Amino acid sequence: MGILPNRRPTLWLRLIMAVLACIAASPASFADDLKLERVVLVYRHGVRSPLPGEIRIDEVHGRAWPAWPVPPSVLTPHGREGVMAMGRFDRQWLSGAGLFPPQGCPAAGSVGIWANTDQRTIASAQALADAFAPGCGLKVGHLPQGAADPVFNPVASNAVDWDGHAALAAIQRETKGPDALTAQHRDAMSAFGRVMGCVAGDGQPACIPATWHGTLALGADGNGIALGGPIADTSGTSEAIIMAYLEGKPMAEVGWGRVDAATFRFLSQLHSLLFDVHARPSYVADRVAAVLAGRILAILDDPHAPRLNVFVGSDNNIVALASVLGMHFEMPGYGKDDPPVGGALGITVWRSRSDGHRTVRVVYQAQTPDQLRYLRPLTKDRPPAQRPLVPQVCDASPSHCDLDKVLDVLRRSASHGRG
Structure with a gap:
């Protein structure tokens, strides 16, 4: 189906x-x-x-990711x-x-x-x-x-004409920071945890909402933007699951059988949060x-x-x-x-x-x-x-x-x- x-x-x-x-x-x-x-x-x-490097979080109980017919x-x-x-x-x-x-x-x-x-x-x-x-x-x-x-x-x-300091200031000003972005999508973050296999009592970071805090700073070169935390971790991981569905893989291989229409949309929303930092702010x-x-x-x-x-x-x-x-x-x-x-x-x-x-x-x-x-x-x-x-x-x-x-x-x- x-x-x-x-x-x-x-x-x-x-x-x-x-x-x-x-x-x-x-x-x-x-x-x-x-x-x-x-x-x-x-x-x-x-x-x-x-x-x-797109997949940043593995299934919390060690279940394998699906294989693909082509190189990365x-x-x-x-x-x-x-x-x-x-x-x-x-x-x-x-x-x-x-x-x-x-x-x-x-x-x-x-x-x-x-x-x-x-x-x-x-x-x-x-x-x-x-x-x-x-x-x-x-x-x-x-x-x-x-x-x-x-x-x-x-x-x-x-x-x-790129200035990393100006970019960082604009991102912070327009988004209020990564934690403000994720605070609007707690339901999506919770859905992500369920897809990754979280159940009551699990202690992995992906299963504990209180640990979901992001960081936003200049990169090591002093010019790029370094994003850390849940947006960086869930965006690419969610995208890998989305691609598996679109590829036509058996549903058991799409988020380990835990993805329905609502969950797909949640994963897509998490994927898009990356752009709220790296593409959408005006600067x-x-x-x-x-x-x-x-x-x-x-x-x-x-x-x-x-x-x-x-x-x-x-x-x-x-x-x-x-x-x-x-x-x-x-x-x-x-x-x-x-x-x-x-x-x-x-x-x-x-x-x-x-x-x-x-x-x-x-x-x-x-x-x-x-x-x-x-x-x-x-x-x-x-x-x-x-x-x-x-x-x-x-x-x-x-x-x-x-x-x-x-x-x-x-x-x-x-x-x-x-x-």
């Missing part, structure tokens, strides 16, 4: 999808005056095996299939919106794809390309594997997103840019960009502000046929946990989950946000780049 039931889309969801042109049969499905001009999709990679941090075959399902769906809704033909190879220069340098991001980007245009040999751009790419890792690349977000924001700014402001532009990175890239735009999100099955595996934040630009004025709509699209676990085909009638998002500068209107307002926000973030 899956975590989320396979329900048909509600009428409300159908209306939202129509507004965003995600499953439209023709441009006439939108306001007749508007034409989809350009799309930017910022994807998170697909299902991967656990990262080295690598996109799995199941993950590739899940990403390809999204690539096929992207072709369906973008052709329905009139941006591409429904079949055949896109025109030269009409699609641009750039990936971070991890195996999982490069392989995910190639899977998207292969599914979007089968047999067309779409190329994925990226720096050498393992290199620090400023688009996705601007701080490590020394591509932004941090402006810099983590700076180079990516600059790339998107150039694309949206260039009439000759590719019609579809895809960036494939990691969860922190999406959270930082969403924070820069003043947006929160919560996708079905996941915790607040936790980017679903293999999902994308989409920025779409529309041009008025009558006066040439351009507006922006933002959407988050991702497979539900069960769609990805069971590799359910994505179709017009059974699409991935989709949620409209409204940038803070858009006056709460998802369909009439002036492009120039969004460009100004991206320009402010990009100004923190050194290049």
Whole structure:
């Protein structure tokens, strides 16, 4: 039995999808005056095996973690299939919106794809390309594997004006510290303890809420941020369990058989708390997103840019960009502000046929946990989950946000780049 039931889309969801042109049969499905001009999709990679050092807490009674079919941090075959399902769906809704033909190879220069340098991001980007245009040999751009790419890792690349003291002060000011963050999620922390096997009388730290205290300080280099305590310990450990579910492992191997829909969401919420420190605070977000924001700014402001532009990175890239735009999100099955595996934040630009004025709509699209676990085909009638998002500068209107307002926000973030 899956975590989320396979329900048909509600009428409300159908209306939202129509507004965003995600499953439209023709441009006439939108306001007749508007034409989809350009799309930017910022994807998170697909299902991967656990990262080295990601698991910080073991099952308290010594039960083993499940084995994986690939080395650490690598996109799995199941993950590739899940990403390809999204690539096929992207072709369906973008052709329905009139941006591409429904079949055949896109025109030269009409699609641009750039990936971070991890195996999982490069392989995910190639899977998207292969599914979007089968047999067309779409190329994925990226720096050498393992290199620090400023688009996705601007701080490590020394591509932004970063001051560790200023970052630490902003994090502390906006979050009130790690203990304040975890205090809001005691129910999730308790659920984590149950998944890890805690029962009455257990004395391990994961089983004693009174010991859940975090630390936040400058790193050993005097510039990075060192986070210790429950957020650091539970975030990656929770993510390893989430990945096991999405990989389709038997439920006995997903949190040792102790995970249901509510628990999955709790684990997702714990995973997302890491971003409340390392990606969402304003000082941090402006810099983590700076180079990516600059790339998107150039694309949206260039009439000759590719019609579809895809960036494939990691969860922190999406959270930082969403924070820069003043947006929160919560996708079905996941915790607040936790980017679903293999999902994308989409920025779409529309041009008025009558006066040439351009507006922006933002959407988050991702497979539900069960769609990805069971590799359910994505179709017009059974699409991935989709949620409209409204940038803070858009006056709460998802369909009439002036492009120039969004460009100004991206320009402010990009100004923190050194290049």
